[in-house]
Amino acid sequence: MKDFLIAILLVASLSLSCQTPQKTAAKRQPLPDCEWCGAMDAPQELDWQTRIAPEDEPGEPIYISGVIYLSDSVTPAEGILVYAYHTNQKGIYDKKGDESGNGRRHGYLRSWMRSDARGRYAFRSIKPAPYPNRPEPAHVHITLSSDEIEEYWIESTLFEGDPLISETSIAEEADKGLFSAIVRLEKNEEGVWEGRRNIILKK
Numbered sequence: 337m338k339d340f341l342i343a344i345l346l347v348a349s350l351s352l353s354c355q356t357p358q359k360t361a362a363k364r365q366p367l368p369d370c371e372w373c374g375a376m377d378a379p380q381e382l383d384w385q386t387r388i389a390p391e392d393e394p395g396e397p398i399y400i401s402g403v404i405y406l407s408d409s410v411t412p413a414e415g416i417l418v419y420a421y422h423t424n425q426k427g428i429y430d431k432k433g434d435e436s437g438n439g440r441r442h443g444y445l446r447s448w449m450r451s452d453a454r455g456r457y458a459f460r461s462i463k464p465a466p467y468p469n470r471p472e473p474a475h476v477h478i479t480l481s482s483d484e485i486e487e488y489w490i491e492s493t494l495f496e497g498d499p500l501i502s503e504t505s506i507a508e509e510a511d512k513g514l515f516s517a518i519v520r521l522e523k524n525e526e527g528v529w530e531g532r533r534n535i536i537l538k539k
């Protein structure tokens with residue numbers, strides 16, 4: 337009887353020790369190696385326009401749109417996967433706790449688009465705020481990729497008038513017109529800040 341009880345205890349402790357590491361492993365899924373990437377998390381079906389922040393997200397509504405061109409800067413680039421993410425109105429990459437992939441780094445204010453035959457992309461969201469403790473301007477991170485193009489990070493979209501934008505950036509972007517990474521926002525009749533940023537794919 338004693339041997340039988342010892343055997344039961346052994347089996348019980350073995351099964352416990354097998355379960356514990358599995359639970360731990362499930363909690364600690366490794367983050368993707370690429371800190372800034374997001375294409376790998378993209379849904380299969382994508383439109384050329386999307387919404388990043390949910391409608392009830394606090395903040396000023398924005399609508400950013402533009403056209404992506406091939407490196408000849410004339411031909412619209414169709415089928416480009418655009419990934420965009422940004423901070424909330426407190427400057428934080430806010431998370432709900434159920435994020436997967438790089439959503440665990442970038443938070444829930446992120447989304448994807450695929451440029452249409454006219455090269456168009458567009459997103460609605462709220463205007464992000466600068467980081468609380470770093471002198472960097474408010475920005476929207478953007479990556480581009482396609483079947484042929486490995487995902488790469490383009491200069492963040494900034495907002496004209498932000499006092500944290502450096503003189504160097506202003507000078508570099510000054511003559512780019514609608515291709516400038518520093519977007520001019522104008523409030524439309526619905527109270528939404530609209531801005532345009534066209535993009536040329538790298539060679």
Ligand SMILES: [Fe+2]
Pocket residue numbers: 475477
């Ligand atoms: Fe950032």
